[in-house]
Amino acid sequence: DSGVTQTPKHLITATGQRVTLRCSPRSGDLSVYWYQQSLDQGLQFLIQYYNGEERAKGNILERFSAQQFPDLHSELNLSSLELGDSALYFCASSGGGGASNQPQHFGDGTRLSIL
Amino acid sequence: AQTVTQSQPEMSVQEAETVTLSCTYDTSENNYYLFWYKQPPSRQMILVIRQEAYKQQNATENRFSVNFQKAAKSFSLKISDSQLGDTAMYFCAFMKLGGGNQFYFGTGTSLTVIP
Numbered sequence: 604d605s606g607v608t609q610t611p612k613h614l615i616t617a618t619g620q621r622v623t624l625r626c627s628p629r630s631g632d633l634s635v636y637w638y639q640q641s642l643d644q645g646l647q648f649l650i651q652y653y654n655g656e657e658r659a660k661g662n663i664l665e666r667f668s669a670q671q672f673p674d675l676h677s678e679l680n681l682s683s684l685e686l687g688d689s690a691l692y693f694c695a696s697s698g699g700g701g702a703s704n705q706p707q708h709f710g711d712g713t714r715l716s717i718l
Numbered sequence: 719a720q721t722v723t724q725s726q727p728e729m730s731v732q733e734a735e736t737v738t739l740s741c742t743y744d745t746s747e748n749n750y751y752l753f754w755y756k757q758p759p760s761r762q763m764i765l766v767i768r769q770e771a772y773k774q775q776n777a778t779e780n781r782f783s784v785n786f787q788k789a790a791k792s793f794s795l796k797i798s799d800s801q802l803g804d805t806a807m808y809f810c811a812f813m814k815l816g817g818g819n820q821f822y823f824g825t826g827t828s829l830t831v832i833p
Binding site: 640646661693695709 | 761764
């Protein structure tokens with residue numbers, strides 16, 4: 604158990620809809636990262652938050668947005684969903700105690716299926 | 719920008735044998751960390767081993783060890799006494815220190831352990 608909790612585990616919805624994925628980081632971790640993994644693909648970095656502020660941005664579409672709340676949990680919002688958005692979305696956390704040399708610990712992912 | 723290259727999309731090894739997975743990276747940074755993550759069929763992302771760039775000694779975790787060649791920017795993973803449970807996708811990752819500690823992942827090597 605990595606200590607990172609992602610909900611829901613599975614999500615099925617239709618094109619054009621909007622969904623919210625939720626992530627609770629490990630206790631004490633300040634950084635949250637979001638990744639997209641399409642079928643048989645590597646991890647695509649989407650965005651990182653550190654202690655409530657956006658720290659780094661990757662290949663995140665304008666239809667996607669994220670935020671990190673004061674209690675450090677994070678949400679990834681996906682809107683105007685397209686078939687190509689079907690993927691496994693991972694959340695990872697790091698930086699417990701503000702330490703900068705910690706690896707990322709991953710949640711189990713949310714599998715999003717667009718019909 | 720940092721890039722991570724895994725040139726072996728697929729590999730196989732006989733049970734109890736040894737296998738080495740390759741990873742090269744490109745960076746102008748001097749202080750960084752390198753990681754190997756394992757993603758079994760369950761799709762969880764599991765940290766296998768990490769290496770600090772400032773350490774000359776290669777990291778070892780039980781049957782897993784790395785060959786870190788900083789000048790060559792090479793970071794290979796050796797799995798000894800391969801077990802069926804080692805069957806997974808293996809991702810090499812680079813983390814630079816500072817600026818959000820963003821991770822850069824390779825495209826992965828799919829390893830199959832043959833009984």
